[in-house]
Amino acid sequence: MLRRKMFDQLKKWKSRSHKSLLIKGQRQVGKTYIIREFAKSEYDDYIEINFSKDKSIFKVFEGDLDVDVIINNISIVKNKEIVPGKTLLFFDEIQECMEAWASLKFFTIDGRYDVIASGSLLGVTIPHKNKSEIEPLLPVGYQEQFTMYSLDFEEFLWANGVSEKTIDILRNNIRNKEPINDIIYEKIRGLFKSFMIVGGMPESVDRFVNTGKYSESFNVMDTILAVSRNDMLRYNSGVNRVKTLECFDAIPSNLSQSNKRFMYSRIDGGGSRNSAEKYMGNILWIRDAGVANICYSLYQPSLPLKGNEIRDVFRLYLSDTGLLLHMFGPGAVEAVNDWNTSYNMGAITENIISECLVKCGFDLHYYRKNSGPDKMELDFVIETPAGCTVIEVKSGKDRTAPSINKVSKFHEIDEKIVFEDSNISADESGMLHLPFFVAAFMKEIYHNMENSLFR
Numbered sequence: 001m002l003r004r005k006m007f008d009q010l011k012k013w014k015s016r017s018h019k020s021l022l023i024k025g026q027r028q029v030g031k032t033y034i035i036r037e038f039a040k041s042e043y044d045d046y047i048e049i050n051f052s053k054d055k056s057i058f059k060v061f062e063g064d065l066d067v068d069v070i071i072n073n074i075s076i077v078k079n080k081e082i083v084p085g086k087t088l089l090f091f092d093e094i095q096e097c098m099e100a101w102a103s104l105k106f107f108t109i110d111g112r113y114d115v116i117a118s119g120s121l122l123g124v125t126i127p128h129k130n131k132s133e134i135e136p137l138l139p140v141g142y143q144e145q146f147t148m149y150s151l152d153f154e155e156f157l158w159a160n161g162v163s164e165k166t167i168d169i170l171r172n173n174i175r176n177k178e179p180i181n182d183i184i185y186e187k188i189r190g191l192f193k194s195f196m197i198v199g200g201m202p203e204s205v206d207r208f209v210n211t212g213k214y215s216e217s218f219n220v221m222d223t224i225l226a227v228s229r230n231d232m233l234r235y236n237s238g239v240n241r242v243k244t245l246e247c248f249d250a251i252p253s254n255l256s257q258s259n260k261r262f263m264y265s266r267i268d269g270g271g272s273r274n275s276a277e278k279y280m281g282n283i284l285w286i287r288d289a290g291v292a293n294i295c296y297s298l299y300q301p302s303l304p305l306k307g308n309e310i311r312d313v314f315r316l317y318l319s320d321t322g323l324l325l326h327m328f329g330p331g332a333v334e335a336v337n338d339w340n341t342s343y344n345m346g347a348i349t350e351n352i353i354s355e356c357l358v359k360c361g362f363d364l365h366y367y368r369k370n371s372g373p374d375k376m377e378l379d380f381v382i383e384t385p386a387g388c389t390v391i392e393v394k395s396g397k398d399r400t401a402p403s404i405n406k407v408s409k410f411h412e413i414d415e416k417i418v419f420e421d422s423n424i425s426a427d428e429s430g431m432l433h434l435p436f437f438v439a440a441f442m443k444e445i446y447h448n449m450e451n452s453l454f455r
Contacts, residue, residue: 001037002202003158004030006148010038010116018144020104020115022094025148026290026319027120027231028224030202034148035090035116043114044086047078051100052093061099067110070103084112091117098138105139117143124235124288149290150200150320152359153192153440159209160191174444177432179423185435189421192437196336196352199322214333221326228291236285244282251292251316252327255347259368259377261297262316276312283316293317293354295364301381301411303388305365315366317354324351339421345395349436350379353393353419356439357382374410376403385446387414393436394420404431 006023013021023031039046049057060073074089075082082089094101094117107115151159157167166184173180180188198208198217201224207216232244246267254262264279286292297313298305318324325332325348335343354364357380367378367390380391390413392404404416416431425433432445 002030002151002155002206004034004151004155006030006034006146007038009146010034011042013144013146014042014114018114019108020117020139020143022104022122022143022145023116023118023148024122024145024290025120026150027227028201028203029148029150029290031118031120031148032092033202035092035118038116039088039090043088044083045080046088046090047074047080047082048090048092049074049100050092051096058097058099061097061103065099065103065106067103067106067113070106071113082113085114087113089113089115091115093119095119095122102139105142108139108142121231121235121289124285149359151202151205152200153195153356153437156195156198156200156205157188157191159205160194162187162191171441171444173424174434174438174441175447177424177426177445179425180435185423188437189435192435192440193336193339196321196348197325197333199320199325200355201320201322204322214337217322218326221323225323225326228289231289232285235289236282240282240285243279244285247279247282248286248291249327251318252324252347254316255324255351256344260315260347260350261368262314280312286316291319293319293358293364295354295366295380298365298367298381301365301367301378301388301390301407301413303383305363305381305383305388309365317351317364319355319358321348321352321355324348341396346393349395349419350393352436353380353391353439357442359440360442362442374406376407376410378403378407384415384442385449388412389415389417391417391419394418405429 023035025031036046036048051057057077060070060077071082081087091100101117104115104117107113154167170180170184170188194208197214198204199221201220204217204220204224207220208214229245229248232248233241236244250267254260254266262283264276267279287294295315295317297310298308299310300308302308318327325336328348331343332348334340335345336348357364362382362384365381367376367381369375378390379393382389382391390404390407392401394401401418404418407413407416416429418431418433419436419439420433421436422433423435424438427433
């Protein structure tokens with residue numbers, strides 16, 4: 001069993017006063033598996049209902065959503081006694097049955113039964129149903145929500161047998177902003193390269209850990225990409241099927257451009273405005289399916305970042321870097337494995353940083369000014385407990401960072417970070433230089449801050 005942080009989150013949920021729980025996230029990140037393991041560990045019994053596989057169960061949720069009636073019907077259909085507090089109800093692929101989703105409200109009000117629901121395409125199935133009928137059914141305010149991602153780098157370290165003692169040493173180095181022991185640094189650096197190649201999808205990681213072969217994880221990623229493309233066909237209709245696939249397949253090529261901005265016109269060669277109108281809905285589908293993370297441009301790098309977003313200018317990063325490398329092909333895998341800086345690594349290194357930041361809970365933004373004395377490009381701008389934090393990612397041999405060096409002359413910046421292939425250090429200006437893998441431990445940088453967002 002791969003150790004997942006979600007298991008501990010579920011235990012905390014159970015131990016306190018709680019509502020019904022909805023776990024959402026991209027397909028194949030391990031939602032079903034971890035809920036089953038949690039149920040086996042923490043309850044006397046559990047009942048699993050998969051609404052994608054068992055359409056006959058829909059009739060249980062027809063009519064009034066009375067909890068006693070639902071419980072009685074499930075007990076009859078499953079031939080099991082359901083004991084309050086001892087039997088977990090697990091509703092999988094709940095997006096397929098809106099009435100079951102609506103029932104979470106009544107289970108929460110009733111309070112006797114623990115219910116966990118999960119869904120992979122919650123943000124993209126609703127538009128294909130009748131909204132006027134669905135929206136009143138959604139249990140707004142009566143459910144808690146967790147988002148589950150593919151394995152983060154710390155979970156990847158656990159899977160590869162790295163001891164808690166070693167991770168604690170690493171964590172303390174990051175908190176104190178001091179160089180990491182050379183032996184630990186090289187070990188973690190090597191595993192981070194493997195993480196970039198294998199990605200965090202549980203089956204891909206499991207294959208790699210058990211065989212030590214990248215090729216085994218590649219076979220898994222072939223299947224994952226095929227399933228993702230199949231979802232795009234299944235949950236879109238008409239011409240949107242092709243358009244969504246076109247947008248998805250265009251992510252690597254757009255990231256390979258110098259500005260990395262996602263340009264609709266690169267898909268069809270049309271004018272940017274016409275192309276935006278044509279494809280924006282498909283981009284949002286990809287985002288809502290959890291397949292990609294959007295990084296919005298900013299009018300200026302200052303708080304509040306949401307208030308400075310340029311919503312129609314953005315970069316689109318794949319949610320799992322292993323899948324991105326697989327889409328790029330063997331050359332990208334070899335370049336990462338050998339850390340060949342002659343290869344255009346910009347797209348890959350920015351994608352892994354974006355992935356790590358999202359898994360740490362940050363919203364993504366970037367800033368680009370094309371002319372004037374304040375011309376600059378900041379790869380990421382995020383809000384942290386330190387305030388407005390700007391980030392540059394240096395993948396090649398050139399470590400100069402002119403934009404981040406001069407940004408404070410024109411904007412009020414609280415913290416500056418450069419991710420690069422080197423150990424932890426800070427220069428005279430106070431700018432932090434961090435190895436790429438520290439992006440996965442960003443919370444540790446703010447551990448000692450009062451009123452930290454992460455406490």
